Amino acid sequence: MRRWQRSLAAGATCVLLTASVAAGAPAPQPLPTGRAARGDRSPGRPHAIELSAFAGWTIGGALAGQSALLTRDVTGSPEPALPLFTVGIKQTGAPAVGGRIGGNLTREFALEGAVMYTRPELRATISGDSAAPNVPAFTLARVVQWSGDISVIAHLSSLAFANGHAVPFLAAGGGYLRQIVSGSTETIDGQIYNVGGGVKVYSGPEGHQGFRVDAREYLRRPGPDQDATRANFSVAGSVFFVF
């Protein structure tokens, strides 16, 4: 049976660079809305390209645990294996960086690709060992994690605020994740899917740069070896530029 592994999501903000709506910038003009006009240079026009770099935080979560299973000494009907102990594994939160490139399909919809890099830890908790009931949690491994995905962005222009300069959006997409366990050649790969959203805040006279906040929940589809989750995530703040 195929199961979805739920990883987390949450929100956070991020402190980011310059090029934003911050201090002292002249009051921006309302962004053009509606159908694209000939010679349209607005950031929301079809075929506009948006580049962004982001920094954020991956939020850890429980991964699939594992039990040290013994074969019971039974005959006849099989019984569940006997666990000698069970290890629970949690991926810790960690800083993440990455970049995105997107292109507007229409004023409402854009297609966006992203890559992200982070280095979380795997923490182990031992349970179920009657001979060792209180084993403190410890670091099991450190991992390097890369992910890449493509998402559809839906701009909710009707919910824009701040004189039309802050535009909420929804996002959903899918991609690929690779984790490399430090000290080993072991790689853990899998498909990931994300859903979430955020807000883009356009700045400048024509709104060709700005700041955005994303919050995404990532789901990982277990691979054929039934290795479960090992993916998680995330929140990030970005600066972006529109061409």
Place this chain on the structure above:
Amino acid sequence: MTHRVRPRVAGFVCLLLLIGMARSSDAYLKTSIEDDAGTLVIGTWDSPPTYYVTAQGVPGVSVAALVSAVQGGFDAWTSVASANISATYGGLTNAFPDQVDHQNVIGFADLSGMPGFEDTLGFTDYLLATDSTSPHFFETDIVLNANFPWSTDPAGVPGRYDLQSIATHEIGHFMGLGHSAIGLVQTRADGSLDVVGKRTVMFPIAFTPGNVSDRVLTPDDVAGISDLYPASTFRTETGSISGTVTENGQGVFGAQIVAMNTRTGALISNFSIDQQGSYVIAGLSPGPYIVRVESLDQLDPSSFFDPAGPAVDTDFGVTYFSGPVVVPAGGNVPNINVTVTAQ
């Protein structure tokens, strides 16, 4: 049948050849001895052995079924992809299985007249030639106790021991493996031990009659046979961990160390095998591991180590290594050192 049965290793002596109990030198307990110079010598076959099966069945087991069960046991070990060992069936023989005749003989024998063997399902004798630069098995025999009820039914028969399961265990000894301790036991009122669960064919106590689980090797068994007879890729595709087990600054002899792959759950174990408490566990697939150390306090240490050797320390509690253990392919993770405390 109310009592439990303990297959065990025994030995016999020859002037030119030496016998030994299971000791460990590298990874996994192996059949070994100390030679005259005090060097630990591992017993392996230097060429594929030929074995013969006695032409004597027992109630419930025909000669043909005996041959089939023994061949099934050999197949389990020789089909391990990461091991390079084979064996040849030489045919039937009327030779008694437990005699020095330069033939490797496997068969039933009436052990009722042998003191101390009443509870023994089977045992393996071996002669180890140490008079060459490459110590090797010279002759190995397996005796199966004809006084127990046996079955070769693949589904198992209640009240009857599965011959192929017991043969598979003894053939592990035949190949050079000692015992492994991945299992839980409970003590009965009469002092005998019941297996609650185990995860190695080479556990020194058999499953109950009717259980056929020991026909199939576990990762622990696979690692052991592969370490003895490594296929060309074994050392490059798997890794190892090493370290010490100490108590109050002193090395612990005979501690059981189990490594669990956190991705697959595979369990592979070994023991600390010297006065410094040193151990090595080989044959580990790359990835993160949990390392658990336990004493042999529930089992008979003489099932694992030569009673004439160092005393086995059984007075400490279960302890985990509390740090990252990530095994690389083809490499060793050193200094996985565990400090245990007295119970």
